[in-house]
Amino acid sequence: MKVPSELLSFIRGERKFFISTHINPEGDALGSSLALAIALESLGKETILYRDGIPKFYNFLPGIERFTHSKPSLATSHWSLILLDCNTLERAGIEELCFKCSAVIDHHETEKAFGDIKWADPNAAATGVLIFYLIKELGIKITKDIAINLYAAIAIDTGTFRYGNTTSEVLRIASELIEMGANPLSISTSLYETWSRERFALLISALDTFEIINDIAIIVVTQDMYKKTKAFPEDTESFPNVPKVIKDIKVSALFRELDKNYWKVSLRSRTDINVATIALRFDGGGHKNAAGYTIKAELESAKESLLKELSIPSSI
């Protein structure tokens, strides 16, 4: 994977970096941002890491306390932006800020016009893979803290090496990160075995709504369930994957109630069904096998509209 030379020049030439990532950040967004910030600081650069709404279970990522959660009061026009794992200011919720120069490092398919410098590689399994190559190309030593952040980033986006984006290269990088100090058991335990009791109770409530219609698995999380279980919306992360263990379903959908008659729909599919296309029809987005959208409707008609769209063949 070749790091664009203009990105290397940009990083070598600038001194002050404002690093941000998308709203509702997950492991790849956070781990990549942290790894890059730690690496740049080792070069003597100044960094501001900005992201609010970080789920608590990412507290194990080394340096997570570096994140500023409120928008900076300082003028950012002397800072250079590096936007990770997304490609517009809006996705990071910082559209009102001005920067000296901006770079986008992303692995999502939907390329956008934003960014003076862009490195968007949809073939990369995770933004963490791009940051791995960037750090190496800059000649920076991969410390234990960088290794843990990058391993977690790559682990999250590959389902810990189970998804289709798990390549020979991904495992070779992960192998190298272990040599640099990443501990697979400790990271996996932190990623997958740190549920609160409330979260588990919420999963049980959600599974009690489980149904399969036309080979589409559907589960629902309501506001009422949050109240009963004392769990939170961010606890639903990974819920749409749960019914994917069933061999003959085509799509797994989670309907999460945002407000009365207002739903966030998360879709997961296997290789042959492109749910990003489906999500786009509802003005949402995402990846081929993991996408989402919001919809204002009563639950039953929201379900029906999804089932209708899924019955229309989508381009792969």
Next chain:
Amino acid sequence: MKVPSELLSFIRGERKFFISTHINPEGDALGSSLALAIALESLGKETILYRDGIPKFYNFLPGIERFTHSKPSLATSHWSLILLDCNTLERAGIEELCFKCSAVIDHHETEKAFGDIKWADPNAAATGVLIFYLIKELGIKITKDIAINLYAAIAIDTGTFRYGNTTSEVLRIASELIEMGANPLSISTSLYETWSRERFALLISALDTFEIINDIAIIVVTQDMYKKTKAFPEDTESFPNVPKVIKDIKVSALFRELDKNYWKVSLRSRTDINVATIALRFDGGGHKNAAGYTIKAELESAKESLLKELSIPSSI
């Protein structure tokens, strides 16, 4: 990892190999056996693969049809035995057979006296890792079929690279196996996403019994649930692991009804609690973090007896 020279001489010198593995075989036992058989045949050797009771979901392993499921009627005294992933004839259920010579290739800790040639390395994550090195040392090309079998073997025994035995070396081997044709998504899907709808319905029923007492998570599967969901006892495999996602539980226990007032109890723990010791007190057995026993009692008193034993400190 160094392959013993006497094992290499033995394989180079002999012509007829009887390959077997333990009763209730899992992915490492089966994948290792198949990979070795395919490799030896490419050297012009004759092989017999013997193992009964192979779960259907391993049908995706290339060459699985090579297994003989009934004990061979031929005299085996002219054949050389290679015993994989176990270390006694009894564990393979072939104690009445005689062989010309025998080799044991295993990664379990409990070394036994059996075997003219022994390669037992408890530091290996899987028997598949040993077979990988053996095949390479013999100068045999790793074909796609061999790669898939070895990848599946290693994946199963490392929780697909999540357990503590996942080392830098393990990921480097897995990376090489992908280059040789193993497909991580396809193998993971075959291993983890082939549940029947009935099995998923059974899990939901079981989770509706979920409770936590003294930091012990308990779920129950009754005969009545099998009837209602049309699922089977073997569908409960992996159920005891499900509540392990909760961060602050000490042990996860599944009570599975074998008959009226007769329960099979499966225990799972994290690193610091030895459930094998607990299971032993009920005349059961297992590993430190995964053990089980049966008990004749009413459900509530069966639960109480477990909670009582778990409140007594166990040696680690």
